[in-house]
Amino acid sequence: MKTIAFTSAAVNYLPKVRQLCRSIRRFHSEFEIVLALADEPNPALSLADEPIDRIIPVAALDIPDRQRWVFFHSIVELATAIKPFVLKQLLAEPNVERVLYFDPDMVLFSRLDDLLEAMEGGSIALTPHQTTPETELEAIRDNEIASLKHGIYNLGFLGVNANDEGRRFAAWWAERIYHFCVADIPNGLFTDQRWVDFAPAFFEGVRILKSPRFNVATWNLTTRHLEGDAERGFRVEGAPLGFYHFTGFDSGAHRVMADKNAPGNLAVQALVAWYAQQTRFDHEDPLSRVQWAFGRYSDGSPVELSHRRLYRQRPDLQQAYPDPFDATSLASLASWMRLQAPIEYPELFAKKAHG
Numbered sequence: 001m002k003t004i005a006f007t008s009a010a011v012n013y014l015p016k017v018r019q020l021c022r023s024i025r026r027f028h029s030e031f032e033i034v035l036a037l038a039d040e041p042n043p044a045l046s047l048a049d050e051p052i053d054r055i056i057p058v059a060a061l062d063i064p065d066r067q068r069w070v071f072f073h074s075i076v077e078l079a080t081a082i083k084p085f086v087l088k089q090l091l092a093e094p095n096v097e098r099v100l101y102f103d104p105d106m107v108l109f110s111r112l113d114d115l116l117e118a119m120e121g122g123s124i125a126l127t128p129h130q131t132t133p134e135t136e137l138e139a140i141r142d143n144e145i146a147s148l149k150h151g152i153y154n155l156g157f158l159g160v161n162a163n164d165e166g167r168r169f170a171a172w173w174a175e176r177i178y179h180f181c182v183a184d185i186p187n188g189l190f191t192d193q194r195w196v197d198f199a200p201a202f203f204e205g206v207r208i209l210k211s212p213r214f215n216v217a218t219w220n221l222t223t224r225h226l227e228g229d230a231e232r233g234f235r236v237e238g239a240p241l242g243f244y245h246f247t248g249f250d251s252g253a254h255r256v257m258a259d260k261n262a263p264g265n266l267a268v269q270a271l272v273a274w275y276a277q278q279t280r281f282d283h284e285d286p287l288s289r290v291q292w293a294f295g296r297y298s299d300g301s302p303v304e305l306s307h308r309r310l311y312r313q314r315p316d317l318q319q320a321y322p323d324p325f326d327a328t329s330l331a332s333l334a335s336w337m338r339l340q341a342p343i344e345y346p347e348l349f350a351k352k353a354h355g
Helices: 011-027 066-071 075-081 083-091 113-119 137-150 164-180 194-202 253-261 266-278 305-313 315-320 333-339 346-354
Strands: 002-009 032-037 054-057 096-102 106-108 124-126 157-161 206-208 226-229 233-236 243-245
Touching: 002 011, 002 075, 002 083, 011 032, 011 106, 032 083, 066 305, 075 083, 075 164, 083 096, 083 157, 083 164, 113 124, 113 157, 124 164, 124 194, 137 253, 157 164, 164 194, 194 206, 226 266, 253 266, 305 315, 305 333, 305 346, 315 333
Parallel strands: 002 032, 002 096, 032 054, 124 206
Antiparallel strands: 096 157, 106 243, 124 157, 226 233
16 A cells, blocks of 8 residues: 655646655655656656656546636636546546645655654645734734634645545545636635544544644744754754745745744744755746746737636636637637727726737
Protein backbone atom coordinates (compact mmCIF):
# COMPACT_ATOMS: atom_id res chain seq x y z
CA MET A 1 0.00 0.00 0.00
CA LYS A 2 1.33 3.40 -0.95
CA THR A 3 0.94 7.08 -0.16
CA ILE A 4 0.52 9.51 -3.04
CA ALA A 5 1.42 13.17 -2.59
CA PHE A 6 0.15 15.52 -5.27
CA THR A 7 0.09 19.19 -6.06
CA SER A 8 -1.72 21.24 -8.69
CA ALA A 9 -0.37 23.99 -10.94
CA ALA A 10 0.04 25.26 -14.49
CA VAL A 11 3.30 24.82 -16.38
CA ASN A 12 4.54 28.31 -15.55
CA TYR A 13 4.51 27.52 -11.83
CA LEU A 14 6.92 24.59 -12.18
CA PRO A 15 9.84 26.37 -10.48
CA LYS A 16 7.81 26.53 -7.25
CA VAL A 17 6.54 22.98 -7.75
CA ARG A 18 10.13 21.76 -7.81
CA GLN A 19 10.84 23.21 -4.37
CA LEU A 20 7.90 21.32 -2.90
CA CYS A 21 8.55 18.05 -4.70
CA ARG A 22 12.25 18.03 -3.87
CA SER A 23 11.38 18.44 -0.21
CA ILE A 24 8.86 15.58 -0.37
CA ARG A 25 11.46 13.41 -2.08
CA ARG A 26 14.03 14.31 0.57
CA PHE A 27 11.92 13.40 3.59
CA HIS A 28 9.52 10.81 2.14
CA SER A 29 11.21 9.05 -0.75
CA GLU A 30 8.60 6.30 -0.37
CA PHE A 31 5.79 8.64 -1.54
CA GLU A 32 4.69 8.69 -5.16
CA ILE A 33 4.73 12.32 -6.30
CA VAL A 34 2.09 13.46 -8.79
CA LEU A 35 1.57 16.80 -10.52
CA ALA A 36 -2.00 17.66 -11.43
CA LEU A 37 -1.50 19.89 -14.45
CA ALA A 38 -4.06 22.69 -14.78
CA ASP A 39 -2.78 23.20 -18.29
CA GLU A 40 -1.89 21.31 -21.44
CA PRO A 41 1.34 19.26 -21.44
CA ASN A 42 4.31 21.17 -22.78
CA PRO A 43 7.23 19.54 -24.63
CA ALA A 44 9.65 21.50 -22.46
CA LEU A 45 8.35 19.72 -19.37
CA SER A 46 10.22 16.44 -19.05
CA LEU A 47 9.78 14.11 -16.10
CA ALA A 48 13.38 13.01 -16.52
CA ASP A 49 14.41 16.45 -15.28
CA GLU A 50 11.85 16.84 -12.49
CA PRO A 51 11.34 15.38 -8.98
CA ILE A 52 7.92 14.16 -10.11
CA ASP A 53 6.82 10.59 -10.80
CA ARG A 54 3.92 11.33 -13.12
CA ILE A 55 1.70 14.08 -14.44
CA ILE A 56 -2.09 14.07 -14.72
CA PRO A 57 -3.23 16.83 -17.10
CA VAL A 58 -6.73 18.23 -16.91
CA ALA A 59 -7.55 16.46 -20.19
CA ALA A 60 -7.08 13.10 -18.45
CA LEU A 61 -9.66 13.82 -15.75
CA ASP A 62 -13.24 12.59 -15.75
CA ILE A 63 -14.92 16.01 -15.86
CA PRO A 64 -18.22 16.37 -17.71
CA ASP A 65 -18.32 18.95 -20.51
CA ARG A 66 -14.65 19.63 -19.82
CA GLN A 67 -13.93 22.29 -22.46
CA ARG A 68 -16.68 24.62 -21.35
CA TRP A 69 -15.96 23.93 -17.69
CA VAL A 70 -12.28 24.81 -18.10
CA PHE A 71 -13.24 28.09 -19.75
CA PHE A 72 -15.26 29.06 -16.68
CA HIS A 73 -12.10 29.31 -14.54
CA SER A 74 -9.14 31.62 -14.16
CA ILE A 75 -5.73 30.00 -13.86
CA VAL A 76 -5.84 29.96 -10.04
CA GLU A 77 -9.44 28.76 -9.99
CA LEU A 78 -8.66 25.92 -12.37
CA ALA A 79 -5.64 24.78 -10.37
CA THR A 80 -7.91 24.49 -7.33
CA ALA A 81 -10.96 23.20 -9.20
CA ILE A 82 -9.23 20.08 -10.50
CA LYS A 83 -8.05 19.02 -7.03
CA PRO A 84 -11.11 16.93 -6.04
CA PHE A 85 -11.22 15.24 -9.46
CA VAL A 86 -7.56 14.25 -9.15
CA LEU A 87 -8.24 13.10 -5.60
CA LYS A 88 -11.13 10.91 -6.77
CA GLN A 89 -8.99 9.37 -9.48
CA LEU A 90 -6.05 8.66 -7.19
CA LEU A 91 -8.20 7.18 -4.43
CA ALA A 92 -9.67 4.74 -6.96
CA GLU A 93 -6.28 3.38 -8.00
CA PRO A 94 -5.16 -0.01 -6.67
CA ASN A 95 -2.83 -0.31 -3.67
CA VAL A 96 -3.34 3.29 -2.54
CA GLU A 97 -3.58 3.75 1.21
CA ARG A 98 -3.87 7.52 1.35
CA VAL A 99 -3.56 10.65 -0.77
CA LEU A 100 -2.00 13.89 0.46
CA TYR A 101 -2.36 17.23 -1.26
CA PHE A 102 0.16 20.08 -0.81
CA ASP A 103 0.00 23.51 -2.42
CA PRO A 104 2.92 24.15 -4.77
CA ASP A 105 4.15 27.06 -2.63
CA MET A 106 4.77 24.78 0.35
CA VAL A 107 8.02 23.14 1.48
CA LEU A 108 8.53 20.19 3.83
CA PHE A 109 11.25 20.61 6.45
CA SER A 110 11.02 17.25 8.26
CA ARG A 111 9.31 13.87 8.08
CA LEU A 112 5.55 13.73 8.67
CA ASP A 113 5.26 10.38 10.43
CA ASP A 114 3.12 11.90 13.18
CA LEU A 115 0.73 13.26 10.54
CA LEU A 116 0.42 9.84 8.91
CA GLU A 117 -0.15 8.25 12.32
CA ALA A 118 -2.89 10.77 13.10
CA MET A 119 -4.66 9.79 9.88
CA GLU A 120 -4.82 6.10 10.81
CA GLY A 121 -8.39 4.93 11.35
CA GLY A 122 -9.80 8.18 10.01
CA SER A 123 -10.98 9.45 6.65
CA ILE A 124 -9.96 13.10 6.17
CA ALA A 125 -7.17 15.21 7.67
CA LEU A 126 -7.44 19.01 7.79
CA THR A 127 -5.23 21.81 9.10
CA PRO A 128 -7.01 24.90 10.47
CA HIS A 129 -5.64 28.32 9.62
CA GLN A 130 -5.50 29.01 13.36
CA THR A 131 -5.35 26.58 16.27
CA THR A 132 -4.85 29.16 19.04
CA PRO A 133 -7.08 32.21 19.60
CA GLU A 134 -5.58 35.58 18.81
CA THR A 135 -5.18 38.06 21.66
CA GLU A 136 -4.71 41.34 19.79
CA LEU A 137 -7.58 43.10 18.04
CA GLU A 138 -5.57 43.75 14.87
CA ALA A 139 -4.51 40.09 14.66
CA ILE A 140 -8.15 39.07 15.06
CA ARG A 141 -9.00 41.25 12.07
CA ASP A 142 -6.06 40.06 9.99
CA ASN A 143 -6.24 36.37 10.77
CA GLU A 144 -9.44 35.15 12.43
CA ILE A 145 -11.78 37.33 10.38
CA ALA A 146 -9.83 36.37 7.26
CA SER A 147 -10.54 32.72 8.11
CA LEU A 148 -14.24 33.51 8.44
CA LYS A 149 -14.07 34.86 4.87
CA HIS A 150 -11.80 32.26 3.27
CA GLY A 151 -12.51 29.12 5.30
CA ILE A 152 -11.60 27.69 8.70
CA TYR A 153 -9.31 25.06 7.16
CA ASN A 154 -6.46 25.87 4.83
CA LEU A 155 -6.73 23.70 1.73
CA GLY A 156 -3.05 24.13 1.01
CA PHE A 157 -2.96 20.75 2.71
CA LEU A 158 -5.48 17.92 2.66
CA GLY A 159 -5.13 14.25 3.52
CA VAL A 160 -7.68 11.59 2.55
CA ASN A 161 -7.57 7.87 3.26
CA ALA A 162 -8.59 5.44 0.53
CA ASN A 163 -11.61 4.08 2.38
CA ASP A 164 -15.35 4.39 1.77
CA GLU A 165 -15.73 7.60 3.75
CA GLY A 166 -12.70 9.19 2.12
CA ARG A 167 -14.02 8.36 -1.35
CA ARG A 168 -17.47 9.63 -0.38
CA PHE A 169 -15.90 12.93 0.66
CA ALA A 170 -13.97 13.21 -2.61
CA ALA A 171 -17.13 12.62 -4.65
CA TRP A 172 -19.09 15.19 -2.63
CA TRP A 173 -16.32 17.77 -2.87
CA ALA A 174 -15.94 17.25 -6.63
CA GLU A 175 -19.68 17.77 -7.14
CA ARG A 176 -19.62 21.06 -5.23
CA ILE A 177 -16.47 22.30 -6.93
CA TYR A 178 -17.76 21.37 -10.39
CA HIS A 179 -20.47 24.01 -10.01
CA PHE A 180 -19.06 26.50 -7.51
CA CYS A 181 -15.27 26.90 -7.68
CA VAL A 182 -15.12 30.68 -7.84
CA ALA A 183 -13.55 33.39 -5.71
CA ASP A 184 -16.72 35.20 -4.60
CA ILE A 185 -16.28 36.03 -0.93
CA PRO A 186 -19.39 38.30 -0.70
CA ASN A 187 -21.49 35.27 -1.67
CA GLY A 188 -19.70 32.88 0.66
CA LEU A 189 -17.39 31.19 -1.86
CA PHE A 190 -13.61 31.03 -2.00
CA THR A 191 -12.69 28.55 -4.74
CA ASP A 192 -12.40 25.05 -3.23
CA GLN A 193 -11.82 26.04 0.36
CA ARG A 194 -15.04 27.22 2.00
CA TRP A 195 -16.84 23.98 1.14
CA VAL A 196 -14.57 21.95 3.39
CA ASP A 197 -15.85 23.82 6.45
CA PHE A 198 -18.72 21.30 6.15
CA ALA A 199 -16.44 18.26 6.36
CA PRO A 200 -16.56 17.68 10.16
CA ALA A 201 -20.36 17.91 10.05
CA PHE A 202 -20.93 15.77 6.95
CA PHE A 203 -18.30 13.03 7.31
CA GLU A 204 -16.99 10.66 9.94
CA GLY A 205 -13.37 10.21 10.86
CA VAL A 206 -12.26 13.79 10.23
CA ARG A 207 -8.91 14.42 11.86
CA ILE A 208 -8.29 18.10 12.65
CA LEU A 209 -4.52 18.40 12.92
CA LYS A 210 -3.64 21.00 15.53
CA SER A 211 0.09 20.38 15.77
CA PRO A 212 1.83 23.76 15.45
CA ARG A 213 4.40 22.23 13.08
CA PHE A 214 1.88 21.61 10.28
CA ASN A 215 0.97 24.30 7.74
CA VAL A 216 2.82 27.15 9.39
CA ALA A 217 2.11 30.40 7.55
CA THR A 218 1.86 34.13 8.08
CA TRP A 219 -1.72 33.82 9.35
CA ASN A 220 -0.62 31.79 12.41
CA LEU A 221 2.85 33.24 13.10
CA THR A 222 1.27 35.43 15.79
CA THR A 223 0.61 32.32 17.90
CA ARG A 224 3.44 29.97 16.81
CA HIS A 225 7.02 30.73 17.80
CA LEU A 226 9.53 29.81 15.11
CA GLU A 227 13.21 29.45 15.93
CA GLY A 228 16.36 28.16 14.22
CA ASP A 229 17.87 28.73 10.80
CA ALA A 230 18.33 27.01 7.46
CA GLU A 231 21.59 25.36 8.50
CA ARG A 232 20.51 23.98 11.89
CA GLY A 233 16.86 23.50 10.98
CA PHE A 234 13.70 25.29 12.07
CA ARG A 235 11.52 24.47 15.08
CA VAL A 236 8.00 25.56 15.99
CA GLU A 237 7.04 25.63 19.65
CA GLY A 238 10.00 23.32 20.24
CA ALA A 239 9.01 20.76 17.57
CA PRO A 240 10.65 20.35 14.14
CA LEU A 241 8.95 22.44 11.48
CA GLY A 242 6.88 20.04 9.38
CA PHE A 243 5.82 22.13 6.41
CA TYR A 244 5.60 25.84 5.76
CA HIS A 245 3.26 27.69 3.41
CA PHE A 246 4.91 30.50 1.43
CA THR A 247 1.62 31.87 0.12
CA GLY A 248 1.74 35.26 -1.61
CA PHE A 249 5.50 35.16 -1.88
CA ASP A 250 6.01 36.53 -5.40
CA SER A 251 3.71 39.50 -4.81
CA GLY A 252 5.61 40.55 -1.68
CA ALA A 253 2.54 40.07 0.51
CA HIS A 254 4.15 37.17 2.36
CA ARG A 255 7.12 39.23 3.53
CA VAL A 256 4.85 42.09 4.61
CA MET A 257 2.61 39.85 6.73
CA ALA A 258 5.55 37.85 8.12
CA ASP A 259 7.14 41.08 9.33
CA LYS A 260 3.83 42.23 10.78
CA ASN A 261 2.88 38.98 12.52
CA ALA A 262 6.35 38.00 13.72
CA PRO A 263 8.20 41.31 14.17
CA GLY A 264 11.85 40.91 15.08
CA ASN A 265 11.79 37.09 14.80
CA LEU A 266 15.16 36.25 13.26
CA ALA A 267 14.09 32.69 12.40
CA VAL A 268 11.13 33.91 10.36
CA GLN A 269 13.40 36.37 8.60
CA ALA A 270 15.89 33.58 7.90
CA LEU A 271 13.16 31.31 6.55
CA VAL A 272 11.82 33.99 4.21
CA ALA A 273 15.37 34.80 3.08
CA TRP A 274 16.07 31.10 2.46
CA TYR A 275 13.02 30.73 0.20
CA ALA A 276 13.89 33.95 -1.62
CA GLN A 277 17.34 32.54 -2.26
CA GLN A 278 15.98 29.18 -3.42
CA THR A 279 13.56 30.80 -5.85
CA ARG A 280 15.68 33.74 -6.99
CA PHE A 281 16.10 32.40 -10.52
CA ASP A 282 12.48 31.29 -11.00
CA HIS A 283 11.76 34.11 -13.43
CA GLU A 284 14.66 33.01 -15.62
CA ASP A 285 13.40 29.46 -16.01
CA PRO A 286 12.01 28.95 -19.54
CA LEU A 287 9.03 27.09 -18.09
CA SER A 288 8.06 30.15 -16.06
CA ARG A 289 7.48 31.98 -19.34
CA VAL A 290 5.20 29.34 -20.87
CA GLN A 291 1.80 30.88 -21.50
CA TRP A 292 -1.16 29.18 -19.90
CA ALA A 293 -2.86 27.07 -22.58
CA PHE A 294 -6.32 28.24 -21.53
CA GLY A 295 -5.51 31.93 -21.30
CA ARG A 296 -6.22 32.77 -24.94
CA TYR A 297 -8.71 32.11 -27.71
CA SER A 298 -7.52 30.13 -30.71
CA ASP A 299 -6.72 33.39 -32.53
CA GLY A 300 -4.34 34.42 -29.76
CA SER A 301 -6.52 37.10 -28.20
CA PRO A 302 -6.69 37.00 -24.40
CA VAL A 303 -9.65 35.53 -22.53
CA GLU A 304 -10.60 38.21 -20.00
CA LEU A 305 -11.96 37.25 -16.60
CA SER A 306 -15.20 39.05 -17.48
CA HIS A 307 -15.57 36.71 -20.49
CA ARG A 308 -15.31 33.69 -18.21
CA ARG A 309 -17.84 35.10 -15.77
CA LEU A 310 -20.36 35.97 -18.48
CA TYR A 311 -20.01 32.60 -20.17
CA ARG A 312 -20.49 30.82 -16.84
CA GLN A 313 -23.69 32.69 -16.04
CA ARG A 314 -25.24 32.53 -19.54
CA PRO A 315 -26.48 29.05 -20.56
CA ASP A 316 -27.53 30.49 -23.91
CA LEU A 317 -23.92 31.42 -24.66
CA GLN A 318 -22.77 27.98 -23.59
CA GLN A 319 -25.24 26.40 -26.00
CA ALA A 320 -24.41 28.76 -28.85
CA TYR A 321 -20.64 28.35 -28.44
CA PRO A 322 -19.89 24.81 -27.21
CA ASP A 323 -16.16 25.32 -27.79
CA PRO A 324 -15.64 28.75 -26.24
CA PHE A 325 -11.95 28.88 -27.16
CA ASP A 326 -12.60 28.50 -30.91
CA ALA A 327 -12.22 31.87 -32.60
CA THR A 328 -11.84 30.70 -36.19
CA SER A 329 -15.01 32.40 -37.42
CA LEU A 330 -17.05 35.53 -36.82
CA ALA A 331 -19.70 33.31 -35.23
CA SER A 332 -17.53 32.70 -32.18
CA LEU A 333 -17.63 33.56 -28.51
CA ALA A 334 -14.56 35.78 -28.95
CA SER A 335 -16.44 37.83 -31.56
CA TRP A 336 -19.52 38.02 -29.34
CA MET A 337 -17.40 39.27 -26.45
CA ARG A 338 -15.77 41.86 -28.66
CA LEU A 339 -18.90 43.14 -30.40
CA GLN A 340 -22.03 42.32 -28.42
CA ALA A 341 -20.90 42.08 -24.82
CA PRO A 342 -19.98 45.80 -24.53
CA ILE A 343 -23.52 46.66 -25.66
CA GLU A 344 -25.23 44.37 -23.16
CA TYR A 345 -22.74 44.91 -20.32
CA PRO A 346 -21.30 48.42 -20.74
CA GLU A 347 -20.33 48.54 -17.07
CA LEU A 348 -17.93 45.62 -17.58
CA PHE A 349 -16.32 46.89 -20.76
CA ALA A 350 -16.44 50.67 -20.54
CA LYS A 351 -13.24 50.95 -18.53
CA LYS A 352 -11.28 48.90 -21.03
CA ALA A 353 -12.74 50.82 -23.96
CA HIS A 354 -11.73 54.18 -22.46
CA GLY A 355 -8.64 53.07 -20.60
